[in-house]
Amino acid sequence: MPTASMSVAQFLTVGDLDVDVLIAVDQLPTQDGKVNGRLIQRVPGGMAANVAVAIAQLGGIVAIAGRVGEDAEASFVLDQLKARGVDTRHVKPLPGANTFSCISLIAADGEKSLIKLMTDAYCPTAEDLTPDIFLGVTHAHLTSARDPDLCRRVVALAKAAGASCSLDVESADLPRIAADALAALQGFDILLFNRASRKAAATLLGTNLPTLAPVIITTMGLDGAAATCPDGQHHAPGFQVPVSDTTGAGDCFAGALLHARIAQQRDWPDALRFANAAAALSVQGLGAQTALPSLDAVEALLARHGKPLL
Numbered sequence: 001m002p003t004a005s006m007s008v009a010q011f012l013t014v015g016d017l018d019v020d021v022l023i024a025v026d027q028l029p030t031q032d033g034k035v036n037g038r039l040i041q042r043v044p045g046g047m048a049a050n051v052a053v054a055i056a057q058l059g060g061i062v063a064i065a066g067r068v069g070e071d072a073e074a075s076f077v078l079d080q081l082k083a084r085g086v087d088t089r090h091v092k093p094l095p096g097a098n099t100f101s102c103i104s105l106i107a108a109d110g111e112k113s114l115i116k117l118m119t120d121a122y123c124p125t126a127e128d129l130t131p132d133i134f135l136g137v138t139h140a141h142l143t144s145a146r147d148p149d150l151c152r153r154v155v156a157l158a159k160a161a162g163a164s165c166s167l168d169v170e171s172a173d174l175p176r177i178a179a180d181a182l183a184a185l186q187g188f189d190i191l192l193f194n195r196a197s198r199k200a201a202a203t204l205l206g207t208n209l210p211t212l213a214p215v216i217i218t219t220m221g222l223d224g225a226a227a228t229c230p231d232g233q234h235h236a237p238g239f240q241v242p243v244s245d246t247t248g249a250g251d252c253f254a255g256a257l258l259h260a261r262i263a264q265q266r267d268w269p270d271a272l273r274f275a276n277a278a279a280a281l282s283v284q285g286l287g288a289q290t291a292l293p294s295l296d297a298v299e300a301l302l303a304r305h306g307k308p309l310l
Helices: 047-057 072-083 148-160 178-185 195-205 249-263 268-282 295-304
Strands: 010-014 018-025 037-045 061-068 087-093 101-106 112-117 139-142 164-168 190-194 215-219 225-229 232-236
Touching: 010 047, 010 249, 018 072, 037 047, 037 072, 037 101, 047 061, 047 072, 047 139, 047 249, 061 072, 072 087, 139 148, 139 249, 148 164, 148 178, 164 249, 178 195, 190 195, 190 249, 195 215, 215 249, 215 268, 225 268, 232 268, 249 268, 268 295
Parallel strands: 010 061, 010 139, 018 101, 061 087, 139 164, 164 190, 190 215
Antiparallel strands: 018 037, 101 112, 215 225, 225 232
């Protein structure tokens, strides 16, 4: 649990920031299917940006390292991040490139499908990251396993700076060659999976995933989240809430988990519960960042469910 004497944690997220185009559909399209859609709005997004804003909303100190294009979308995204308290000095414009964007199809039940419109400004490269970016950082969080060289660079620079590090593993970004995937995942202190990415990684690598990192986190939607740690296995159930849009819920979970565990020094069961509560609140607005909750809002939800945080 938090103590008055603990030092202030500084977080760094590394990865993508984008513009999300939200489109409402009655149901998500099936293979070779066609559905009618309605444009809702354009909102800031991107996994690294979402995690950074989640941490900032909870009162954390956070910077982001990434790429944008040289276009109006870059200004839109960066202005929004700065307004939410995220340090953007390590986001570099890439000449001639478009800012990364996503099309988010949102069904009536709040579930979504994403189409990533890839550009050269999707993620930073290993060469973009320099030791000065990691100065003073307590924990670095990378949001893509797509580039093993980038993964290795984050691990090396974090360790050299005395920081811990984590990696969010998504199926779409998992390298398809086992040796590349293993190179990408090894060395992190915390690996975060969802059910699909955990199954994909286990199938590809043919290994027991808990041997890859000291802490393995698995999110399971309404079934909550689980942690495999040196002190054992922990599970925290999810929260049933009205759902408007699940976009970015996993990013909110990641940011809240890191804030609770590292900045607030909560034990893993409390950190999981805190992150589940934050993610539950985040799905009650449209867009990944719109409903990212404050610390007071998370504590209020936990208190209503019988376990106030001290």
